[in-house]
Amino acid sequence: MPRILASTRGPLSVADVDPTAAARSNATLALGLLNGIATDMTAHAPDAAKSFATQQTSHRQRLDHIGGTPGSSDEMTHARGQLLATTMDAAVTLYRATGSRAAIASSTAARRLREAAFVQIAATSRDERDTADQ
Numbered sequence: 001m002p003r004i005l006a007s008t009r010g011p012l013s014v015a016d017v018d019p020t021a022a023a024r025s026n027a028t029l030a031l032g033l034l035n036g037i038a039t040d041m042t043a044h045a046p047d048a049a050k051s052f053a054t055q056q057t058s059h060r061q062r063l064d065h066i067g068g069t070p071g072s073s074d075e076m077t078h079a080r081g082q083l084l085a086t087t088m089d090a091a092v093t094l095y096r097a098t099g100s101r102a103a104i105a106s107s108t109a110a111r112r113l114r115e116a117a118f119v120q121i122a123a124t125s126r127d128e129r130d131t132a133d134q
Helices: 019-026 028-041 046-067 073-103 108-121 126-133
Strands: none
Touching: 019 028, 019 046, 019 073, 028 046, 028 073, 028 108, 046 073, 073 108, 073 126, 108 126
Protein backbone atom coordinates (compact mmCIF):
# COMPACT_ATOMS: atom_id res chain seq x y z
CA MET A 1 0.00 0.00 0.00
CA PRO A 2 1.42 3.45 -0.92
CA ARG A 3 2.22 5.90 1.82
CA ILE A 4 0.08 9.01 2.04
CA LEU A 5 1.64 12.02 3.67
CA ALA A 6 -0.88 13.55 5.98
CA SER A 7 -0.70 16.34 8.50
CA THR A 8 -3.08 16.94 11.34
CA ARG A 9 -3.72 19.76 13.73
CA GLY A 10 -3.71 19.30 17.44
CA PRO A 11 -2.64 16.46 19.70
CA LEU A 12 -4.10 13.61 17.64
CA SER A 13 -2.30 10.32 17.45
CA VAL A 14 -1.86 8.44 14.18
CA ALA A 15 -4.60 6.03 15.22
CA ASP A 16 -7.09 8.90 15.59
CA VAL A 17 -6.79 10.09 11.98
CA ASP A 18 -7.90 8.32 8.84
CA PRO A 19 -4.99 8.88 6.43
CA THR A 20 -7.31 9.12 3.44
CA ALA A 21 -9.29 11.97 4.99
CA ALA A 22 -6.09 13.73 6.04
CA ALA A 23 -4.70 13.34 2.52
CA ARG A 24 -7.86 14.94 1.16
CA SER A 25 -7.24 17.90 3.43
CA ASN A 26 -3.68 18.22 2.17
CA ALA A 27 -4.95 18.43 -1.42
CA THR A 28 -6.54 21.79 -0.62
CA LEU A 29 -3.37 23.69 -1.59
CA ALA A 30 -3.34 22.26 -5.12
CA LEU A 31 -7.10 22.74 -5.51
CA GLY A 32 -6.86 26.39 -4.47
CA LEU A 33 -3.91 26.97 -6.78
CA LEU A 34 -5.73 25.39 -9.72
CA ASN A 35 -8.73 27.63 -9.04
CA GLY A 36 -6.49 30.72 -8.91
CA ILE A 37 -4.72 29.81 -12.13
CA ALA A 38 -8.06 29.30 -13.90
CA THR A 39 -9.18 32.73 -12.67
CA ASP A 40 -5.93 34.38 -13.81
CA MET A 41 -6.24 32.69 -17.19
CA THR A 42 -9.62 34.23 -18.04
CA ALA A 43 -7.99 37.36 -19.49
CA HIS A 44 -5.59 35.40 -21.71
CA ALA A 45 -7.33 32.15 -22.67
CA PRO A 46 -10.99 32.14 -21.61
CA ASP A 47 -11.80 28.72 -23.08
CA ALA A 48 -8.83 27.10 -21.35
CA ALA A 49 -9.76 28.92 -18.13
CA LYS A 50 -13.25 27.46 -18.26
CA SER A 51 -11.86 23.99 -18.94
CA PHE A 52 -9.45 24.15 -15.99
CA ALA A 53 -12.19 25.50 -13.70
CA THR A 54 -14.36 22.55 -14.68
CA GLN A 55 -11.47 20.16 -14.06
CA GLN A 56 -10.87 21.74 -10.65
CA THR A 57 -14.49 21.09 -9.71
CA SER A 58 -14.23 17.48 -10.90
CA HIS A 59 -11.02 16.93 -8.92
CA ARG A 60 -12.57 18.45 -5.79
CA GLN A 61 -15.68 16.29 -6.06
CA ARG A 62 -13.64 13.14 -6.62
CA LEU A 63 -11.32 13.91 -3.70
CA ASP A 64 -14.31 14.66 -1.46
CA HIS A 65 -15.88 11.34 -2.39
CA ILE A 66 -12.67 9.37 -1.81
CA GLY A 67 -11.96 11.28 1.41
CA GLY A 68 -15.29 10.10 2.80
CA THR A 69 -14.39 6.47 2.11
CA PRO A 70 -12.03 5.14 4.80
CA GLY A 71 -9.31 2.86 3.56
CA SER A 72 -9.22 4.01 -0.07
CA SER A 73 -5.60 5.19 0.05
CA ASP A 74 -4.65 3.82 -3.40
CA GLU A 75 -7.50 5.71 -4.98
CA MET A 76 -6.59 8.89 -3.07
CA THR A 77 -2.96 8.61 -4.16
CA HIS A 78 -4.01 8.31 -7.79
CA ALA A 79 -6.50 11.19 -7.53
CA ARG A 80 -3.93 13.48 -5.90
CA GLY A 81 -1.38 12.59 -8.57
CA GLN A 82 -3.87 13.51 -11.29
CA LEU A 83 -4.55 16.80 -9.51
CA LEU A 84 -0.81 17.56 -9.47
CA ALA A 85 -0.61 16.92 -13.22
CA THR A 86 -3.61 19.15 -13.95
CA THR A 87 -2.23 21.95 -11.77
CA MET A 88 1.10 21.94 -13.61
CA ASP A 89 -0.67 21.76 -17.00
CA ALA A 90 -2.76 24.78 -16.03
CA ALA A 91 0.29 26.77 -14.91
CA VAL A 92 2.14 26.03 -18.14
CA THR A 93 -0.96 26.93 -20.18
CA LEU A 94 -1.22 30.27 -18.35
CA TYR A 95 2.49 30.90 -18.90
CA ARG A 96 2.19 30.25 -22.64
CA ALA A 97 -1.04 32.22 -22.99
CA THR A 98 0.47 35.25 -21.25
CA GLY A 99 3.18 35.54 -23.90
CA SER A 100 6.49 37.31 -23.45
CA ARG A 101 5.29 39.10 -20.27
CA ALA A 102 5.36 35.71 -18.54
CA ALA A 103 9.16 35.73 -18.65
CA ILE A 104 9.26 38.61 -16.17
CA ALA A 105 9.93 37.03 -12.78
CA SER A 106 7.34 39.20 -11.04
CA SER A 107 4.56 38.34 -13.50
CA THR A 108 1.52 36.44 -12.31
CA ALA A 109 2.20 33.64 -14.80
CA ALA A 110 5.78 33.18 -13.55
CA ARG A 111 4.60 33.18 -9.93
CA ARG A 112 1.87 30.63 -10.68
CA LEU A 113 4.40 28.38 -12.43
CA ARG A 114 6.68 28.52 -9.37
CA GLU A 115 3.72 27.79 -7.09
CA ALA A 116 2.70 24.82 -9.25
CA ALA A 117 6.26 23.50 -9.08
CA PHE A 118 6.22 23.88 -5.29
CA VAL A 119 2.90 22.01 -5.02
CA GLN A 120 4.50 19.10 -6.88
CA ILE A 121 6.82 18.46 -3.94
CA ALA A 122 5.03 19.90 -0.90
CA ALA A 123 3.03 17.34 1.10
CA THR A 124 3.14 14.76 -1.68
CA SER A 125 4.39 11.22 -1.83
CA ARG A 126 6.62 9.57 -4.42
CA ASP A 127 3.61 7.59 -5.68
CA GLU A 128 1.62 10.79 -6.23
CA ARG A 129 4.49 12.40 -8.10
CA ASP A 130 4.93 9.26 -10.23
CA THR A 131 1.23 9.37 -11.13
CA ALA A 132 1.56 13.05 -12.07
CA ASP A 133 4.48 12.21 -14.36
CA GLN A 134 2.47 9.68 -16.37
